[in-house]
Amino acid sequence: MNREIVKGVYYVGVDDHHTVLFENLWALPHGVSYNSYLIVDDKIALIECVKEPWADEWIGNIREVVDPAKIDYIIMNHMEPDHTGALPHIAKLAENATMIYTPKASDMQKSFYDVRLREKTVTDLEELSLGKRTLKFLHTQFLHWPETMMTYDMQDHILFSCDAFGSFGALNGNHFDDEIDMRMVESESRRYLSVIITSYLKFIQQAIAKVTGLGIDLKMVAPSHGPVYRRDPTWIINRYSEWSSPDLEKGCTIIYGTMYGFTQRVAMTLKRELENLSVPVKIHNLSYSDMSKVVTDSLRAGVIAIGTPTYDAYPFPRVWAFVDEMEGKRFAKRPIGLFGTFGWGGGGVKRLKDKFEDLKFEVLEPTIDVHGRPTSQELEDCKRLAETIAAKVRL
Ligand SMILES: Cc1cc2nc3c(=O)[nH]c(=O)nc-3n(C[C@H](O)[C@H](O)[C@H](O)COP(=O)(O)O)c2cc1C
Ligand SMILES: [Fe+2]
Ligand SMILES: [Fe+2]
Structure with a gap:
C-alpha cells in the first residue's frame, strides 16, 4: 500500500518481516523497512528501489499511484542491494526513465546490475527541476558507502537521507514519528547506527554539519529505513549527532x-x-x-x-x-x-x-x-x- 506523506509525495516502500539477520549479521527482532518514495510533479521521480525479493509488492505500491511506464527519474541515493536489488524489475517497466546517482554509483550500478536505462550523474549540490519542485543532491560519502548521497526536496523541505538517520524496525503501517513507539525507535536507531555505519562516525558529523549548513527549516527527514520524522525532524538528527560524537561516555x-x-x-x-x-x-x-x-x-x-x-x-x-x-x-x-x-x-x-x-x-x-x-x-x-x-x- 502506498501512503501520501505530503501532497504529491508518496511512500511506496515495503516492510521486511522475514529477514532474520540484516547483512546476514545483525538481528532484526522487529523487522526492517526498505523505504522508497514517489514524487508526482510535471516529472515523476522515484527515490530508492527496495531489496530484490520485495520487487512485486513495491511495484504494486507504485502502480496504485502511477503507471510505472510514466516514471521520468529513478533516483538512487545508494547502491547497496537493500536499496537497489529491485532496480532490474522496475527498469523493464520504466523504459523511458533516467537513473540519477553520483559518478561513483555509476560504476557500481554497471558492475552490480548493468541496467541500460539512460543515466545522469549528479555533482554535489546539483539541482534538478521536476516542474513545481526542485531537488538538490548532497553527496554524503560513506553514509553508508563511498557513492552515497541524499536528496533534498526544496519545496516541501524534505530530506531523503538514505541510510543516515535510518533505523531498524518494520513500520507496520505507522510511517511517522508521531504514530510509532519512540522508545523502540530510539533503541533500534541507535543499534542501527552502531552496527551499520559505525566505521564512519566522523562522516555522520560531517553530514549533519552539511545539512544544518544549508540553513533551512527542515520539515521532514525521510530516511531509507525506519520512520519518517515530521513531528520533530531534529530529534533524529540530534540523536545521530550524540551517538556519533567522539566524546566517550x-x-x-x-x-x-x-x-x-x-x-x-x-x-x-x-x-x-x-x-x-x-x-x-x-x-x-x-x-x-x-x-x-x-x-x-x-x-x-x-x-x-x-x-x-x-x-x-x-x-x-x-x-x-x-x-x-x-x-x-x-x-x-x-x-x-x-x-x-x-x-x-x-x-x-x-x-x-x-x-x-x-x-x-x-x-x-x-x-x-x-x-x-x-x-x-x-x-x-x-x-x-x-x-x-x-x-x-x-x-
Ligand atoms: C573446550 C575447552 C578448551 C580449553 N582449552 C584450554 C587451553 O587451551 N588452555 C587452558 O589453560 N585451559 C583451557 N581450558 C580450560 C578453561 O580455560 C578453564 O576451565 C576456564 O577456567 C573456564 O572458564 P569458564 O568457567 O569461565 O568457562 C579449556 C576448556 C574447554 C572447555
Ligand atoms: Fe547501506
Ligand atoms: Fe540500507
Missing part, C-alpha cells in the same frame, strides 16, 4: 565469555566493585547477547573490560569475534581492562593483551588471569582494577 561496559562460570564470577565481582565506586556499568555475556547489542553498548563506553576463559590456547571464540568487531569498526582508542581464567597453560588473556597493545589501546593494570576458580586474591585484584577503571572514567 563516563561508564564501563563489561563483555565476557564463559563456559562453566569461572570467568563469569570475575565479571560479576568487577561489576559489583565498579558499582561500589558509582561507575555506571553495562554487562554482556557474549553467548546470550546479540553482537549488535554488545557493539551498541560498548561503542562509546569510556572503558571496556573484556573477560575470557582460555579456549584451545586462545580467547573464547566469541570474545575473539568481539575484538574483531572493535578492530573492523574502528573503535576509538580508550583504556581496556582484561580478565580471564584458564585450566592449565592459559593463553587467552595474554593473546588479548598482545592484540590490544598492537592496536595501541591502553591496557589497564592489573590484568587478571586466574588459574582455576577465582580466589580471594583475584577478587581483591578486581577491586584494584575497578579503582583504575573508575579513575579513567572520571577523567
Whole structure:
C-alpha cells in the first residue's frame, strides 16, 4: 500500500518481516523497512528501489499511484542491494526513465546490475527541476558507502537521507514519528547506527554539519529505513549527532565469555566493585547477547573490560569475534581492562593483551588471569582494577 506523506509525495516502500539477520549479521527482532518514495510533479521521480525479493509488492505500491511506464527519474541515493536489488524489475517497466546517482554509483550500478536505462550523474549540490519542485543532491560519502548521497526536496523541505538517520524496525503501517513507539525507535536507531555505519562516525558529523549548513527549516527527514520524522525532524538528527560524537561516555561496559562460570564470577565481582565506586556499568555475556547489542553498548563506553576463559590456547571464540568487531569498526582508542581464567597453560588473556597493545589501546593494570576458580586474591585484584577503571572514567 502506498501512503501520501505530503501532497504529491508518496511512500511506496515495503516492510521486511522475514529477514532474520540484516547483512546476514545483525538481528532484526522487529523487522526492517526498505523505504522508497514517489514524487508526482510535471516529472515523476522515484527515490530508492527496495531489496530484490520485495520487487512485486513495491511495484504494486507504485502502480496504485502511477503507471510505472510514466516514471521520468529513478533516483538512487545508494547502491547497496537493500536499496537497489529491485532496480532490474522496475527498469523493464520504466523504459523511458533516467537513473540519477553520483559518478561513483555509476560504476557500481554497471558492475552490480548493468541496467541500460539512460543515466545522469549528479555533482554535489546539483539541482534538478521536476516542474513545481526542485531537488538538490548532497553527496554524503560513506553514509553508508563511498557513492552515497541524499536528496533534498526544496519545496516541501524534505530530506531523503538514505541510510543516515535510518533505523531498524518494520513500520507496520505507522510511517511517522508521531504514530510509532519512540522508545523502540530510539533503541533500534541507535543499534542501527552502531552496527551499520559505525566505521564512519566522523562522516555522520560531517553530514549533519552539511545539512544544518544549508540553513533551512527542515520539515521532514525521510530516511531509507525506519520512520519518517515530521513531528520533530531534529530529534533524529540530534540523536545521530550524540551517538556519533567522539566524546566517550563516563561508564564501563563489561563483555565476557564463559563456559562453566569461572570467568563469569570475575565479571560479576568487577561489576559489583565498579558499582561500589558509582561507575555506571553495562554487562554482556557474549553467548546470550546479540553482537549488535554488545557493539551498541560498548561503542562509546569510556572503558571496556573484556573477560575470557582460555579456549584451545586462545580467547573464547566469541570474545575473539568481539575484538574483531572493535578492530573492523574502528573503535576509538580508550583504556581496556582484561580478565580471564584458564585450566592449565592459559593463553587467552595474554593473546588479548598482545592484540590490544598492537592496536595501541591502553591496557589497564592489573590484568587478571586466574588459574582455576577465582580466589580471594583475584577478587581483591578486581577491586584494584575497578579503582583504575573508575579513575579513567572520571577523567
Ligand atoms: C573446550 C575447552 C578448551 C580449553 N582449552 C584450554 C587451553 O587451551 N588452555 C587452558 O589453560 N585451559 C583451557 N581450558 C580450560 C578453561 O580455560 C578453564 O576451565 C576456564 O577456567 C573456564 O572458564 P569458564 O568457567 O569461565 O568457562 C579449556 C576448556 C574447554 C572447555
Ligand atoms: Fe547501506
Ligand atoms: Fe540500507
